[in-house]
Structure formats: C-alpha cells, structure tokens
Amino acid sequence: MxxxxxxxxxxxxxxxxxxxxxxxxxxxxxxxxxxxxxxxxxxxxxxxxxxxxxxxxxxxxxxxxxxxxxxxxxxxxxxxxxxxxxxxxxxxxxxxxxxxxxxxxxxxxxxxxxxxxxxxxxxxxxxxxLARQLTQQYRAQLQSIQSLYAHSQPVSVFYYMWQQPLMTIGADAWANQALSLCRAEHIFNDSPIDYPQVTVRQVVARQPELLVAASDQSEEALTAFWQSHGALIQAPLIRANANALHRFSLRIVPAIGELCERIDSVREKTIN
Known part of the structure; x- marks a missing residue:
C-alpha cells in the first residue's frame, strides 16, 4: 500500500x-x-x-x-x-x-x-x-481519399487564391498536395516559383478544364470575374475551403474530401 x-x-x-x-x-x-x-x-x-x-x-x-x-x-x-x-x-x-x-x-x-x-x-x-487516436483517424481518411481517386482520369485545373492580382500556385506549393489526391493536375506546375502571379491571358492560353477558387468571396463575385472572359474560357468554377486547405490542421482532411468530390463531379460531366 x-x-x-x-x-x-x-x-x-x-x-x-x-x-x-x-x-x-x-x-x-x-x-x-x-x-x-x-x-x-x-x-x-x-x-x-x-x-x-x-x-x-x-x-x-x-x-x-x-x-x-x-x-x-x-x-x-x-x-x-x-x-x-x-x-x-x-x-x-x-x-x-x-x-x-x-x-x-x-x-x-x-x-x-x-x-x-x-x-x-x-x-x-x-x-x-489522444494524439494517437486523432492521427490514426487522420491518416486513415487521407488513405481513403487517395484510394478513392487513384485511378480517376486526371483533370487540368487552374487553382488561385486572389483575383487582383491573379495569384496561383506552382508545383511545390502546399495546395498541390491536395490537388494530387484528387487527381487534378495544375496548369502552372511548370512555374519555377511556388506562388506565381499570372494573367487571365496566360490562363486562357492553357485552357484548364476547371477553375478552383480558394477564396472567401461569394460565388457570385467569383463567377462575375470570369464571366467577362466567357468567350475565351468556359471552364466551370468551384470554390474551395481556403481556410482549411491552407492550414496545417486536422480540418484539412474533410476539406480535401469536399474538394475532390467537386472536382470529380466536373470530371464525370467531362467524360460523359
């Protein structure tokens, strides 16, 4: 005792x-x-x-x-x-x-x-x-997302965070890790810098299949920006949860899952 x-x-x-x-x-x-x-x-x-x-x-x-x-x-x-x-x-x-x-x-x-x-x-x-439980679940969810889209047809996307100036990502930028799980290929992966500033003309020249806005702006405001260029680029637009996708927290997994679902819905329409 x-x-x-x-x-x-x-x-x-x-x-x-x-x-x-x-x-x-x-x-x-x-x-x-x-x-x-x-x-x-x-x-x-x-x-x-x-x-x-x-x-x-x-x-x-x-x-x-x-x-x-x-x-x-x-x-x-x-x-x-x-x-x-x-x-x-x-x-x-x-x-x-x-x-x-x-x-x-x-x-x-x-x-x-x-x-x-x-x-x-x-x-x-x-x-x-507690961390063991949290990280085990986190890793299992990431693996599930990877497995779900591993054999999907790649989709070319333009991912951007700001409209003025038009700020996007290069191959080594953090957001590309999420896009790769969704089998999305970024059109500026040849950029020598992680966060390049580009022009609408450059985006149009590469004709992405999908526009991904990692922004807190309303969908109406985001759509209005691209409508003025509608004759040159007709890729559909989706909005990503920038707050979760660009933050190194456990919330990133559901945000990636949601992003992949939206990308996949566009992929299905393209294939069909």
Missing amino acids: KYTWIGLALLVVSNQVLAKTRIVTLAPHLTEWIYSLELESQLVAVSAFSDYPAAASALPVVADYQGVDFTALMALEPDLILAWGGGNKPQDIARLKSLGFDVFVSQPKTLDDIATELSALAAKLDKAE
Missing part, C-alpha cells in the same frame, strides 16, 4: 504541474492543435488569424505578419511557445530560445507531417494517447 500511495501522490503532483502549463501559439494551425489536444484551458495567447475554433478569437494576440510582440508575450510568462518555422520570423524564434523559453517549432512539408508533428507536441503535453 505504501508504494501505491506514493504513486498516486506523484500522479497528483504531475497533473498539477501540467495544469499550470501556460501555452502561447504563434500561428493559427498551432492554435488548432491545442484545441484538438483538448488543452485550450492552458492557452493564454495566440497569433493573428487564430479564428478556429471561434473561441480562439477571444484570446490575446501576441504575433502577426510583422512579428512577435515580445513585451506582451513575456508579460504572460508562458511555459511553452509553439512557433511556425515557415511563417514566424527566424530571428523571432531564435530570440525566444535565447531568452530561455521552451519553443516547439512546427514546419510541415507534407500532409503526413501534420500527424507526425502533432504527435510530437502531444508527447510533450501528456496527450500521446
């Missing part, structure tokens, strides 16, 4: 220490990870555009495109800071480390990296079992 009570006492102390962990996230996807791991009660500050779940919008903001607000962040005395290696300034991350903060750096390059990094974070926060 003596060792049993000692073990229970250590468990209580461990949980008390964990409960006091104060977490700051410096990118929207990292905010989502904390909610996915059910640790939102320990989240004391976030970055700009941390809008999912909605409750995250009420938290103090200590980072944006200009960088980290060190004064505000340090006043919160966080125990763990989650940074985005591909979005936060390298000098800001280096400074946080030099100040002695425990900094977890996320930098997903592939869809599977989301699961791998989430698991690594969970291990630091005593949420390994």
